[in-house]
Amino acid sequence: MDHVTRPRILVVGAGFAGVECVRRLERALAPGEADVTLVTPFDYQLYLPLLPQVASGVLTPQSTAVSLRRSRKYRTRIIPGGAIGVDTRAKVCVVRTIADRTLDVPYDYIVLAPGSVTRTFDIPGLTEQAFGMKTLAEAAYVRDHVISQLDLADASEDPDERASRLQFVVVGGGYAGTETAACLQRLTHAAVRRYPRLDPGLIKWHLIDIAPTLMPELGEKLGRSAQEILRRRGIEISLGVSIAKAGPEEVTFTDGRVVPTRTLIWTAGVAASPLVATLGAETVKGRLAVAAEMNLPGHDGVFALGDSAAVPDVAKGEEGAVCPPTAQHAMRQGKAVADNVIATLRGRAMRPYVHKDLGLVVDLGGTDAVAKPLGIELRGLPAQAVARGYHWSALRTGVAKTRVMTNWLLNAFAGDDFVRTGFQSRKPAQLKDFEYTDAYLTAEQMRERSERTGAPQG
Structure with a gap:
């Protein structure tokens, strides 16, 4: 009762x-x-x-x-x-x-x-072809997919197929899109060393956004610093551009460019x-x-x-x-x-x-980061320390903090094994399948x- x-x-x-x-x-x-x-x-x-x-x-x-x-x-x-x-x-x-x-x-x-x-728009092929980054399953699936593209490109004798599998497109110049492009580019840059048949120059990452700047909340100086870091790594940034249509083997930009790719990651807002x-x-x-x-x-x-x-x-x-x-x-x-x-x-x-608001942190992987805690602009290692320190302290349990810190240290000293864990199946699982x-x-x-x-x- x-x-x-x-x-x-x-x-x-x-x-x-x-x-x-x-x-x-x-x-x-x-x-x-x-x-x-x-x-x-x-x-x-x-x-x-x-x-x-x-x-x-x-x-x-x-x-x-x-x-x-x-x-x-x-x-x-x-x-x-x-x-x-x-x-x-x-x-x-x-x-x-x-x-x-x-x-x-x-x-x-x-x-x-x-x-x-x-958030999606009425773009032909988008929900069928794009991957999202909102769920744990999507993040694990995207990792498997990216590594599988390297495997398939390495095994292919067709130069056109190889080129398309080694081009990656990320849509969305906010925090999620920028960090996704930055972290995954580091993954492919490190992994390609284990593929002696692949030309590292064929790997191309594109980050596009319809807005005129990346992460405008950071301010002009820090936003420009983030762009310089990404461009220095070879990521091609296109602003004022979005997707006109998406297919299984190519993506058409709104400026008319057609990029042969098997990977479209959509992070253009929520x-x-x-x-x-x-x-x-x-x-x-x-x-x-x-x-x-x-x-x-x-x-x-x-x-x-x-x-x-x-x-x-x-x-x-x-x-x-x-x-x-x-x-x-x-x-x-x-x-x-x-x-x-x-x-x-x-x-x-x-x-x-x-x-x-206490400020913003953007982790670009490795020692690259930009941050604006309490209005103070930081770059490089100090920004990385603030970014990871903020995320670490925000984790709710001691077990989660221990796991994350252990993973960071292990990755810093031992690198990655670039293993596909099996989330990648024969049936595609794109944006529409996860939400x-x-x-x-x-x-x-x-x-x-x-x-x-x-x-x-x-």
Whole structure:
């Protein structure tokens, strides 16, 4: 009976925002004060900023998958699946489990932190041919694919096939795209020494972006430094350019160039999770329009944060400014929203989220990096120390920190074995296969579902 009468808090998503929210709830709630449930398809929190290092073999996949259950007081119930719809009138979240069962999960308070999905456009062939870099499986798959291109090029007697397999295209000049291109270029540069039949000069990496500059948030000087580092390594950077169409053996740029390639990696931005659309609530550029306290106006007991919410950036003091979708903000929002849920539960006043951005770090692999902590511009080894120090300290468990540090040291002294681990199968697995964006219910389907269950209107 106690279980029925206790308030039910449902957290959707185990990214930076969701995990920090759950951890704060567990620490701050009194035993028996509320039931906490977490909806996530995986039993780990992915440390997303280090995915390029997984793809390049610097880190093992397990290093960036931080266990959700490694906690001395972990008592949160985990539902292994993904939220595909939210009925705010009936206070029900529709969940599709990893066993493909559909559950109606009731709640009193819901915290929406479903994160984001890769933003795509209506470009012919894009979703069929491109690889993403949003999930652990994608990073491991991309590594296998890149190494397989070297293997196949080495075995081929056709010069055209060999040339196309040794050209790689990365779309997206933000942090994810720039770090991905930088880390994978280092992988191929080191690996080609083990392939005496291959001409290193045939390996070409292209980094393109429709914007006029790389990583504009870094500022002109640091952005230019990053470009110089990449160009010095032989990466061809094309700005003001995107993809016109993609095929299995070539990619056409919007400036008319046709690049023979078997590798297209798409990192051109993110969009809020399709779960947002099922609420039928007001949005700002696709993200839920929440108050500074991260509650959703007009929807009782609904909170949203992270990549799927347009949280006002109070620290900037500019009207209409919202927090960027970064891990730095998501982690702090998770703690703040937990405090506000507890405040609501206890009948106290909520507090607005306020955090001033601490700066940016970009790890380009090896000793190359640029960083801007607290507005101070750094390059080279000092920037690398800050970048890796920041990521290392942000890892949630001592085990994860030990694994990452061990991997960094081992890679620095022993290098890579350039082994394909078997993720590369005969059947291609591109962007459309990793993000199940067609699994979500539509707002209309949610209305019909609500009417069938007899939820009150209003």
